[in-house]
Amino acid sequence: MYRTNRLARLLAxxxxxISINTPxxxxxxxxxxxxxxxxxxxxxxxxANYEWRHILDLDPGNxxxxxxxxxxxxxxxxxxxxxxxxxxxxxDRRPLMAELALGRAxxxxxxxxxxxxxxxxxxxxxxxxxxxxxxxxxxxPKLTQEDKKTxxxxxxxxxxxxxxxxxxxxxxxxxxxxxxYYEIATTHYHTIGLYNDYGLVLLLAGQYxxxxxxxxxxxxxxxLGFSEVCSNAAxxxxxxxxxxxxxxxxxxxxxxxxxxxRKAQLYNNLGYILEMTRKRQEAKFAYQHAMQxxxxxxxxxxxxxxxxxxxxxxxxxxxxxxxILAKHPHNAEIWNRLGFAYExxxxxxxxxxxxxxxxxxxxxxxxxxxxxxxLYKKMGKLKQANDTLRQLAEMGFAEMEAQKxxxxxxxxxxxxxxxxxxxxxxxxxxxNIQ
Numbered sequence: 001m002y003r004t005n006r007l008a009r010l011l012a013x014x015x016x017x018i019s020i021n022t023p024x025x026x027x028x029x030x031x032x033x034x035x036x037x038x039x040x041x042x043x044x045x046x047x048a049n050y051e052w053r054h055i056l057d058l059d060p061g062n063x064x065x066x067x068x069x070x071x072x073x074x075x076x077x078x079x080x081x082x083x084x085x086x087x088x089x090x091x092d093r094r095p096l097m098a099e100l101a102l103g104r105a106x107x108x109x110x111x112x113x114x115x116x117x118x119x120x121x122x123x124x125x126x127x128x129x130x131x132x133x134x135x136x137x138x139x140x141p142k143l144t145q146e147d148k149k150t151x152x153x154x155x156x157x158x159x160x161x162x163x164x165x166x167x168x169x170x171x172x173x174x175x176x177x178x179x180x181y182y183e184i185a186t187t188h189y190h191t192i193g194l195y196n197d198y199g200l201v202l203l204l205a206g207q208y209x210x211x212x213x214x215x216x217x218x219x220x221x222x223x224l225g226f227s228e229v230c231s232n233a234a235x236x237x238x239x240x241x242x243x244x245x246x247x248x249x250x251x252x253x254x255x256x257x258x259x260x261x262r263k264a265q266l267y268n269n270l271g272y273i274l275e276m277t278r279k280r281q282e283a284k285f286a287y288q289h290a291m292q293x294x295x296x297x298x299x300x301x302x303x304x305x306x307x308x309x310x311x312x313x314x315x316x317x318x319x320x321x322x323x324i325l326a327k328h329p330h331n332a333e334i335w336n337r338l339g340f341a342y343e344x345x346x347x348x349x350x351x352x353x354x355x356x357x358x359x360x361x362x363x364x365x366x367x368x369x370x371x372x373x374x375l376y377k378k379m380g381k382l383k384q385a386n387d388t389l390r391q392l393a394e395m396g397f398a399e400m401e402a403q404k405x406x407x408x409x410x411x412x413x414x415x416x417x418x419x420x421x422x423x424x425x426x427x428x429x430x431x432n433i434q
Contacts, residue, residue, distance in 0.1 A: 036068055048072035063089065067098045074101065079109050096122060100131055107135075112142045116151060127158050128165070130180065134187045159188035166201075170428045175205035192218070193425030196229050199236060200422055200429050208239040227253040227262065228423030231269055235420055243277045264294035265421035271303055272420050280307050298324065302334070303419055309341055317341050332362035340371060348379055366392060 036051035052069035055062055066085055074082040086094075086102040094102075103118035119136035122129050133155065140151055162184040169178035182198040195218050202211035215233035234249035250273055254266045271286030284307050290300035305320035321338040325331065339354030352375060358368035369392040376385035418433040 033064075036065070040068060040072065043075070045072040045075045049076070063093075063095055063098065067095065067101060070098070070101055070105070074105055074108070079105050083109070091121070096126070096129070100135075103132070103135060107139060112139060113144070113147060115139055116143060116147055120151075120154065123154060123158065128162060128181065128184055130183050130187070133158060133184050137187060155188060159185050162188075167426070167428055170201070170426075170431070173432045175201055176207070179205045179207065192226070192229065196232060196423075197425050197429050200232060200424055203236060203239060203417060204429070204433070208236070212236040212240050212242070227257040227266065230256070231266055231421070232423055234269065234273065235417070235422065238273055238276060243273070246273050247277075260293045264290040264297050264300065267293065268297060268300040268303065269420045271300065275303070275307060280311060283307055284311075298328070299419065299421060305337070306419075309337065309344075312344075314341050314345050318345075330361045332358045332365040332368060335361055336365065336368045336371060339368075339375075343371075343375060348375065351375055352379075364395065366395070369395075 033055070036048055036055065039048035039051055049069065049072045052065045052072060055065040056069065059065065066089060070082040070085040073085070082105045083102065086098050086105065089098055099118050099122045103115045106115035106118060116136065116139060119132045119139070122132035123136070136151060137155055140148060143151060162181040166178045166181035166185065169181060179198065179201045182194065182201050186194045186198045195214060199211045199214035202214060215236045218229065219233065230249050230253035234246045234253065237246035237249060250266060250270045254263060254270065257263050257266065267286050267290035271283045271290065274286055275283035284304060287300045287304035287307065290297055291304065301320055301324055305317045305324070308317035308320065318338060318341050321334055321341065324334050325338065328334065335354050335358035339351045339358060342351035342354060352372070355368050355372040355375065358365055359372065369388055373385045373388040376388060422430050424430055
């Protein structure tokens with residue numbers, strides 16, 4: 001009886017709130033999903049209340065409207081009313097967003113046990129749902145000792161599994177998937193190594209702003225004392241166009257290390273930052289200094305050759321390419337670049353040979369086929385040009401038929417992150433690009 005009366009009072013409060021907060025709507029203005037969603041986006045909760053209630057009048061079982069109304073009520077302080085709505089959805093058909101909203105609403109009303117139960121239901125169905133995981137972890141200090149044991153065991157198991165899955169995703173080159181697992185592991189373990197690697201995985205996934213934010217978090221925690229982490233932060237800053245911040249961070253990294261081999265790697269990264277800011281002369285000096293510190297640093301030698309070629313210093317670039325190929329004869333990209341340098345000097349025969357060797361080194365390196373076909377066309381060898389283009393087309397057909405991600409390998413080949421030295425805690429993070 002008490003529970004029935006309590007629910008009645010809550011519903012009465014809810015109805016009074018509705019009447020008080022109902023915005024004035026002009027007659028004849030249609031009410032659609034778009035209006036309700038737009039109100040939610042601009043956080044006009046009173047308008048959202050009206051829109052969602054109107055939809056529920058027409059379709060009482062509409063889950064989106066129920067969750068939307070609960071969220072708008074929640075944001076106007078009617079927590080119990082929001083809970084009543086969400087609790088009214090059948091548990092076996094309750095959507096993820098409804099469970100999340102319910103977990104948050106219970107937490108706001110300090111019913112931590114029920115909040116915990118809502119999050120655990122989500123994690124039972126979707127163990128790697130990051131919002132449920134992180135919010136349950138935040139709830140942990142407020143739980144009873146008995147509930148803490150249950151929650152800790154569940155969180156530990158999920159975080160451990162997430163670390164394992166992140167390694168498998170990295171091995172397959174699925175960086176966005178790996179980043180999702182890293183987010184869970186980082187939320188749980190809070191180690192500098194995981195924070196650092198999560199930032200790198202976000203970079204590799206192309207989520208540049210999020211990667212920068214990750215390293216900014218480390219900076220706020222005063223955890224950029226390691227030169228390697230500071231260098232990674234510089235590359236993250238570079239990725240979003242914060243050139244001044246990137247240069248400052250890489251100089252801090254250089255000043256904090258005495259080892260010549262490590263310092264060479266950092267000077268290479270400084271060179272790349274300068275190159276991206278179109279200071280090619282300064283970039284060349286940085287690459288040359290890196291090679292003085294470590295003559296075996298291939299990345300710096302490659303970058304120096306690229307800048308020399310861009311500055312039309314073809315003889316110097318060719319000399320560098322040939323030195324690299326003497327040690328790395330199966331590098332298709334360098335054979336391809338050597339061919340292009342020869343072509344820019346109007347030396348067709350050595351260019352032709354270099355492109356053919358690039359294809360021999362890696363039959364799937366598509367850029368070499370294009371360059372070779374264009375060179376054949378310049379030489380008036382149209383049949384050979386068409387044959388080369390046909391090979392390239394057949395390669396594309398084979399990839400489509402195999403239903404593979406034809407862009408994954410190409411994206412790794414062209415990924416600018418392979419021209420800098422990255423410093424992961426887990427070597428698997430960069431295994432596919434370096």
